[in-house]
Amino acid sequence: MALRHFLTLRDLTPFEFKQLLARATELKQLHRKSEAYQPFVGKVLGMIFEKSSTRTRISFEAGMCQFGGDAIFLSPRDTQLGRGEPIEDSARVISRMLDIIMIRTFGHDIVEKFAEYSSVPIINGLTDDHHPCQLLADMQTYFEHRGDIEGKTVAWIGDGNNMCNSYMEAAQMLGFKLRISSPEGYTPNPKFLAEFADHVELVNSPEAAAKDADLIVTDVWASMGQEEEQKLREKAFANYQVNEALMQLAHSDCLFMHCLPAHRGEEISENMLDHPNAVVWDEAENRLHAQKALVEFLLNEHSKK
Numbered sequence: 001m002a003l004r005h006f007l008t009l010r011d012l013t014p015f016e017f018k019q020l021l022a023r024a025t026e027l028k029q030l031h032r033k034s035e036a037y038q039p040f041v042g043k044v045l046g047m048i049f050e051k052s053s054t055r056t057r058i059s060f061e062a063g064m065c066q067f068g069g070d071a072i073f074l075s076p077r078d079t080q081l082g083r084g085e086p087i088e089d090s091a092r093v094i095s096r097m098l099d100i101i102m103i104r105t106f107g108h109d110i111v112e113k114f115a116e117y118s119s120v121p122i123i124n125g126l127t128d129d130h131h132p133c134q135l136l137a138d139m140q141t142y143f144e145h146r147g148d149i150e151g152k153t154v155a156w157i158g159d160g161n162n163m164c165n166s167y168m169e170a171a172q173m174l175g176f177k178l179r180i181s182s183p184e185g186y187t188p189n190p191k192f193l194a195e196f197a198d199h200v201e202l203v204n205s206p207e208a209a210a211k212d213a214d215l216i217v218t219d220v221w222a223s224m225g226q227e228e229e230q231k232l233r234e235k236a237f238a239n240y241q242v243n244e245a246l247m248q249l250a251h252s253d254c255l256f257m258h259c260l261p262a263h264r265g266e267e268i269s270e271n272m273l274d275h276p277n278a279v280v281w282d283e284a285e286n287r288l289h290a291q292k293a294l295v296e297f298l299l300n301e302h303s304k305k
């Protein structure tokens with residue numbers, strides 16, 4: 001059996017995706033009851049971070065501890081990765097010592113190459129192109145609050161970035177409609193748009209995206225690595241703020257999500273995170289449970305080999 005990785009959502013089948021969401025909710029309930037569940041004593045997760053993180057690092061590290069295993073934080077600043085040791089060599093060496101590895105980096109080709117040379121499962125903890133772990137948490141949150149997302153309408157308002165790409169994949173896999181509204185020059189990669197055309201529609205205003213939506217999602221205007229474009233992007237995205245007025249156009253039970261960190265007064269209004277339909281804190285917490293379900297799935301699949 002081939003080694004399973006999680007570089008994009010499409011590394012799961014739609015069936016596995018849904019199963020994983022249900023398992024995440026089960027693990028959450030177990031955790032709430034303070035029931036110990038430690039199937040991975042002695043297993044070690046390596047976490048390579050080339051970009052900053054609060055949620056991803058803490059959720060993976062805490063999740064692994066709760067499973068009875070351990071997690072090691074690896075910064076390129078103090079490993080040979082940062083001094084130019086080739087990815088091929090690093091992947092072969094690191095994967096001989098660890099049981100599973102998470103990587104947050106820039107180019108998506110880096111995680112692909114790491115996975116190619118790794119002997120253990122690789123998890124994409126965010127690249128410039130995808131953020132699949134966040135989608136597990138977002139979808140778990142939707143299912144928990146509203147039930148199945150199949151046939152629903154999701155509005156993506158803002159940058160056609162890594163999060164947006166992962167939403168496109170989720171739309172196809174879970175059968176929802178994704179309306180994207182991005183300023184000119186910041187729309188998603190046309191290759192992606194064409195590939196997901198059956199489930200994704202580019203619309204010409206945030207209002208058109210929000211109309212009758214069941215879920216509205218946004219993200220920062222300048223992602224990690226784009227800090228120098230902040231001022232330019234503030235101008236381009238000025239009309240793309242998600243706020244209370246936009247929520248009014250959606251269905252009355254429309255949820256609001258944001259992967260966080262958020263910039264109040266930019267992509268969201270000052271009080272948007274406190275909106276009665278905002279579920280951002282559940283969404284953030286679900287990173288823990290969803291990724292525990294993912295780690296469990298990948299380690300179990302790996303042990304079958």
Ligand code: CP
Binds near residue numbers: 052
């Ligand atoms: N949403 C998310 O991935 O957060 P961090 O950057 O804090 O990990």
Ligand code: NVA
Binds near residue numbers: 131161220
């Ligand atoms: N699009 C954002 C997501 C942060 C979790 C970034 O890449 O910085």
